[in-house]
Amino acid sequence: MARVLNFLIIILELIAFKKAFKWHGLKKNFIYYTQISNLLTLVSSILLVIFGGKEPVEVLRFISVCMLIMTFFVTACILVPMSGMLKELLFSGSGLFHHLLIPIISTFSYMLIEKRVSLKWMWLPATVTLAYGLVMLYFNYTKRLEGPYPFFLIRSNGVKMTVVWMTCLLLVVSAISFAVGYHSPKKSDxxxxxxxxxxxxxxxxxxxxxxxxxxxxxxxxxxxxxxxxxxxxxxxxxxxxxxxxxxxxxxxxxxxxxxxxxxxxxxxxxxxxxxxxxxxxxxxxxxxxxxxxxxxxxxxxxxxxxxxxxxxxxxxxxxxxxxxxxxxxxxxxxxxxxxxxxxxxxxxxxGTTAYDLYEDESFDVSEIYVPEEYIEKSKRMSGVSTPVYDGRQLWDYAxxxxxxxxxxxxxxxxxxxxxxxxxxxxxxSTKVGENGLLEPDPEITEGLFIKGSTYMSRYTGTTAGGFIVDESWQPNDGLxxxxxxxxxxxxxxxxxxxxxxxxxxxxxxxxxxxxxxxxxxxxxxxxxxxxxxxxxxxxxxxxxxxxx
CATH class of the missing domain: 3.40.50.1820 (Alpha/Beta hydrolase fold, catalytic domain)
Incomplete structure (x- = not known):
């Protein structure tokens, strides 16, 4: 399921970047935290689809998910209130994908399906965010760049307000990292x-x-x-x-x-x-x-x-x-x-009588009634239990x-x-039925087990090796x-x-x-x-x- 969702994320990222490149151009795109976090998401999702949940891949997934949530937070809680551009930032263009859909899907996949990384990596998202922020502040201070976010305007905001902004943002991303990455520490070795x-x-x-x-x-x-x-x-x-x-x-x-x-x-x-x-x-x-x-x-x-x-x-x-x-x-x-x-x-x-009862000539399964619907469902079991013989000895199978x-x-x-x-x-999963005989309980027994379970609940006999199967063997779980x-x-x-x-x-x-x-x-x-x-x-x- 993790591969399926990450493949979906890849498709959405490609659609979003096509829209973003058309709007901002290639070079300008990657001054935005949004695009950087989504690029990391694209790369990590590709790696997960190809290699599965290896630790380096999961570390990258963790960083990207935290940054995506940070992207959504900044957009919804800072940029939308400041600009009033709700539709433009969250519900249209690349923003629909980069600010909303991809953060939701990626967070769902990581939190509920994917293997989460060790607690030792929880500091990484805040570190990457801090590094990005310091670079953007330097570019703003040296007049090489204006923005791209209002909290990086150090010359107009002043040093004190900029420090407040950066501190608050780091606290938020740290809280996000903790919420996304925390899980119980090892209980024992x-x-x-x-x-x-x-x-x-x-x-x-x-x-x-x-x-x-x-x-x-x-x-x-x-x-x-x-x-x-x-x-x-x-x-x-x-x-x-x-x-x-x-x-x-x-x-x-x-x-x-x-x-x-x-x-x-x-x-x-x-x-x-x-x-x-x-x-x-x-x-x-x-x-x-x-x-x-x-x-x-x-x-x-x-x-x-x-x-x-x-x-x-x-x-x-x-x-x-x-x-x-x-x-x-x-x-x-x-x-x-x-x-x-x-x-x-x-x-x-x-052992189980699910196999032995069919080889006991004294036990006639044709005399035992099983509803037709369960006989049909039981046919699915033949491929499960019957080995595909590949030339080895018959005693080398389960x-x-x-x-x-x-x-x-x-x-x-x-x-x-x-x-x-x-x-x-x-x-x-057997019970005594209205007829006084033991039978599988259809409320808790899969239909494909009902036929075999019915036979097992009626079987007594002796194995080829002389083991006596008495009534104590009749209760069963279907197999x-x-x-x-x-x-x-x-x-x-x-x-x-x-x-x-x-x-x-x-x-x-x-x-x-x-x-x-x-x-x-x-x-x-x-x-x-x-x-x-x-x-x-x-x-x-x-x-x-x-x-x-």
Missing amino acids: LKFIFVHGLSGWGSYDTQYEYFPYWGTSHGDIIRYLNEKGYESYAASVAPKGSAWDRACELYAQLTGTRVDYGKAHSEKAGHERFGTDYSKQPLLNNFADSRFVLIGHSFGGATVRLFSELIRNGSQEEIAATDPDDLSDFFKGGGGDGLYAVVTLAAPTN AFDMHIDNALAMNETITTFDDVYYFAYPCV VNTVSAGAPIGAPSAEYKEGQTINPGVWNLMPATTGDHMSLQGGLTKRVNVKPFYLKLVKMITRLFLPV
Whole structure:
């Protein structure tokens, strides 16, 4: 969305400058603060559209936005009252664009959508404004220029009045800089790493700017938490890849290295060993010295849990198959001392019957009634959950890992560490219907989940590996069984109660959130404001890190 709005700003700037050049000429244009601030806006918007929200670009955006607001303030509060030219300055010609429309759109984009800069840059807009003012005063004093604004007429205004003018203007631009740039300072050194689920996306993906995975309906959660002082990042891992491949990609993004899927794994799976190189665009700049929290939604839960195992204990299979000089540090083990907490959200930690029920010959889905409208809507899910096979082994996809037998097998390889805090948040969107049977609640369940959720709420059976699925597995969120989204079976766990002591090395089973599988993203048509949920979550973990 930021790119869209800044592209619009570019178009408006080009229209405005064409009008301004026609009226003032090229050279005279750039003695005006208005034109300088809009030129900075044009340049910064072009850079943002091309390069995205890099810090240098955001610094330039911050300066230009503050100067644009200053332009509007001076025009509306000083020049219009002094000249009486309301229409000419704000509602016609280049003034309509440079004094009104572009400041409004640019401020809206920066304040509500774009990543805001660090507090350390808040002095820049006032400094640039002061530099401009001093140059204009010098030109006025030496008679090289008359104006272009009445407060620069130092010879007629006198030194005392000029100082008053300049002081007031600097105070105004400083207040603007504070209002635009202020956000909560960092609450702690903890870094919160968010990992999306099946068919999801993160900050490396262009679509995140238009439609954030974290906060789909009420705005980007990552930006929101950073604004609140909780340093947060959104990783981008393979949408339909296995937990192993996604864990390897997460490691490369966090450390700023090239993705290494492992010699043994890549040969067995039938794909290239190496992937994207993140050395020029790491998710974190200092991962080795960071204390961090891993937060995984849906299949992101399996991803972060396997990541924690590999970074701490490594992979004996990769060690045995790879020359020590060629072995990724990820597979050596002994790392991950900075891992502070693991959080899973609606995660198929113990698998999901959404896959297994179709393979159980004793369960006939044709006997279960589902309204036709939901059958049609469910077809949209086929492209989301079905992998696009590219020649690799079938066990190297998320769909394989989410079968109950396979998820349980993975759990046996993942350690619950004594010094790490664990939290599992299940969701539930089923209820007992008028017929006395469990069914999805259409008020809180997306239509595309209704068919699958109906089948899951009726299914009991036995997996190919002999695991018995009883009635406790029937409540679900549309994609994941509520009971499965708790602690890994066999791992130490305890039901969380508000106000109790939270200990590391134990899975805290949090109360089930009423909502479907997308509810902790923010929902799609069932819109949910998840900002309070995530703010409460990061505050709770931060209090553990910095106990009062």
